[in-house]
Amino acid sequence: MIQMHNVFMSYQPESSALADINLKIPKGDFVFLTGQSGAGKSTLLKLVYADLIPTRGQVLIDGVNLTRLSRSQIPQLRRSIGVVFQDYKLLPNRTVLENVAITLEVLGWGKRDIGKKVFHILKRMGLEDKVNATPLRLSGGEQQRVALARALVNDPKILVADEPTGNLDDENKEAILQIFKEANNRGTTVVVATHDRRVIENSHRTVIRLDKGRIVEVPNVQG
Amino acid sequence: MSKANKGAVRPKLEQEGFFGRLSYFFSRAVANLRQNVFVSAVTVGTIALALLIASLFLLVYVNLDGMAQGWSDKVQVTAYFDQEPAPLAVAALKGRVQALPGTAKVIFVSQAEAEKRLRSRLKGQESLLEGITQEVLPASFEIRLDREHRDNESVAAYVRKLKQIQGISEVQYGEEWVQRFNSFMNLFRLMGGLLGAFLTITVLFIVSNTIKLTIYARKEELELLGLVGATRFFIKAPFLIEGVLQGAAGAVISLLALLACYYTFLKNAGDFLGINPASAGLSFLPATHLAGVVAGGILLGFIGSATSLKRFINV
Structure with a gap:
């Protein structure tokens, strides 16, 4: 479960990126986070995987208070959270297989198991023939799917995605959303930040709307 | 869930x-x-x-x-005797010199040896040696120092100790050269x-x-x-x-x-x-x-x- 209590976040003293955020996202839920550019969506997601520590307030993941985590405890938390970054963050010098394998290498998996698991997920993403390609040779949709494969390969407890459908055509958007749904069906809590209204309208999922760093509309989830 | x-x-x-x-x-x-x-x-x-x-x-x-x-191998100390010591005394004196810290090698040059060296050096000009007998040339110890004792202070300190040994009348070591070197x-x-x-x-x-x-x-x-x-x-x-x-x-x-x-x-x-x-x-x-x-x-x-x-x- 993801919980935030009275969370404030400021990058600079005079302006706040997030103000008085209170929310509870139950385990296994699928939530959209929406709002204009600069509303604080990415900042909120970064708080979930401890890339940022709030200026004030508490962030709890499964009851663990992230503001009290030591630096050495953060890696452990991140291993249970899959993140799809807005800019994908694929390593250009590594192959698709190596990019996805990173998540499992960090966990200490053996080479053979990594190979099997990565190939399996790439097949699920329709990328089995791109295993040895480097990201720069892939289309935007394919790169997005590689980023998704990397986030999902270890079946994380939470999946966080920042504008995952931003630059994709309708067909690719649908494919990506389908992958999110499947992950959610397997028990992963999914939080997707997007400003794409059509994606939200068709999904019939919980929506958290942010405006200038504050939550303005949270049907069913605000605790 | x-x-x-x-x-x-x-x-x-x-x-x-x-x-x-x-x-x-x-x-x-x-x-x-x-x-x-x-x-x-x-x-x-x-x-x-x-x-x-x-x-x-x-x-x-x-x-x-x-x-x-x-080059520093050229740093050599020569200790001259008043009188040529008896062979037994040479061994005793050599032992005393060798016991001084910094001594690497000691060679005894008797009066006869000194004369021989001089003659060989002045080969062809034997007339210069007329009237010179070996009594004129003093016996000496030629002492080579080890590397750590070749600097100015060490050589000077060594020479002071050397002069305290009975029978040694004069010590030469090319002071200026050692200093310059x-x-x-x-x-x-x-x-x-x-x-x-x-x-x-x-x-x-x-x-x-x-x-x-x-x-x-x-x-x-x-x-x-x-x-x-x-x-x-x-x-x-x-x-x-x-x-x-x-x-x-x-x-x-x-x-x-x-x-x-x-x-x-x-x-x-x-x-x-x-x-x-x-x-x-x-x-x-x-x-x-x-x-x-x-x-x-x-x-x-x-x-x-x-x-x-x-x-x-x-x-």
Whole structure:
């Protein structure tokens, strides 16, 4: 479960990126986070995987208070959270297989198991023939799917995605959303930040709307 | 919601254990070198060039120092006796001189020996020796000092002690030459030390900055590893191994280049420059120095990587 209590976040003293955020996202839920550019969506997601520590307030993941985590405890938390970054963050010098394998290498998996698991997920993403390609040779949709494969390969407890459908055509958007749904069906809590209204309208999922760093509309989830 | 989610739990831990992890980090480092060929080549090239300059300096310094040490063999003390001591007394006196700290070798020159030497030196001008008998020439000890006792103060202190031995009337040791020679040696070592220190700082600066730039070029990789849950050690280890490999490769290349320079230009430079006509040119670096250069390269790569990584790892 993801919980935030009275969370404030400021990058600079005079302006706040997030103000008085209170929310509870139950385990296994699928939530959209929406709002204009600069509303604080990415900042909120970064708080979930401890890339940022709030200026004030508490962030709890499964009851663990992230503001009290030591630096050495953060890696452990991140291993249970899959993140799809807005800019994908694929390593250009590594192959698709190596990019996805990173998540499992960090966990200490053996080479053979990594190979099997990565190939399996790439097949699920329709990328089995791109295993040895480097990201720069892939289309935007394919790169997005590689980023998704990397986030999902270890079946994380939470999946966080920042504008995952931003630059994709309708067909690719649908494919990506389908992958999110499947992950959610397997028990992963999914939080997707997007400003794409059509994606939200068709999904019939919980929506958290942010405006200038504050939550303005949270049907069913605000605790 | 209640579905089991065990994905984050590892099914197998093949990579765990010291050797398993080490082999993973090593293969990762080698793969990184392969995938970043250009950047790695720049780093290795910079280390090689920097170490080549440093080891060229070392080669010249070691040779000049060796040569200067050879000159210091000329520092010799001669102690003259009032009267030639009896053979038994010679042995006793020799023992006393040898017991003085700093004595390397003592040779007794009797009056007869002194005359013989003089005659052989003045061969062809025997008329000059008319009327000279061996009684005129005093017997003496020719004393060679060990290397640590050839500086001004040590020689002076040695001579003071020598004069206290009964029967020795006069001591000569070319005071002025010793002083001049030692001033030259001090200046030479000071200049060598300064130049060496300057060169070391320059090498450190250039290499650490090159490594910093190459790591900066891969800062996204460092960031990503942190975001997928890698520990600091997990992120750093392959980079440090890369640094060590690059340092070792740079050092080996620099020594090969030095060897090439040596055989092409330097081997006969001694004769050419007339520095030391007695020797057959400059000699190559001794094995301990070669090992030192390789160790220096490895250390450079390791420390350069370690300090640069500090800046870019946020985990």
